[in-house]
Amino acid sequence: MSLPVRVRGSVVVPDAELQWRFSRSSGPGGQHVNTTDTQVELRFDIAASAALPQVWRERALERLAGRLVDGSVLVVRASEHRSQWRNREAAAVRLGALLSEAVAPPPRARRATRPSRGVVERRLTDKKRRADVKRGRSGRFD
Template sequence: MAELIPITRSISIDPSEIEETFVRSAGRGGQNVNKVSSAVQLRFDLKNSPSLPEAMKRRVATLAGKRLTKSGVIVISANSHRDQPMNRADALDKLVALLVAGAHVPKFRVATRPTLASKRRRLEGKSIRSGIKRLRSNPADNQ
């Protein structure tokens, strides 16, 4: 069995959940530019993945944006290298980075009100600043 791909300490995905297809890459390649399929399209079925909790799936779906298909599959393309193994590693790194970002639970922000003292300090600072700017203007305007 292949080794699990770690996402967080408690979450990891099975490599069998990832499907890779190789296509011809547009761009650099020298003599092999039209002969070798070095670009990688990585597909990960987010919707049906048993490895990820539902809350994380929702966060990853919003982070994936256009890379997520209507059927819930993430499609990641990598073609920046001439070498197929380097493109495979690059695509896998992109997927892991996306899943790690989705694993982060955003902190709940509690709305607070500024204190009366902080409001006074802010207004005093504004009046001091406006006085400085008034002194910089023309003397005729100060009357």
């Protein structure tokens, strides 16, 4: 069949949960492309998936809400290659990357910090020195 769609770590989406659809691709390629179904559409129902843990499912549904069809189906299309097999691989890789990014844990909250006194003093002295240099360039002589 096709390559397994790896999400993160050991979590893999089984082929049974993927729906493949093929159609004619637009663009260059000559007579071969005009007669074969090389464009690939890969559909994955996130809400109905048993492969993803519940927390990941909720996170993916929330983060991919703008891309989902019918509220829970993620659709990926690939038509950049001339062969159906390479387009299948491209669609599977793209789906894996999207899911991996969507289920990633949220980044740690930033803790507000203050610059140390030494850093502030160095910045102000450098600023004063620079101002003196620029003032020394003026045309008037005091």
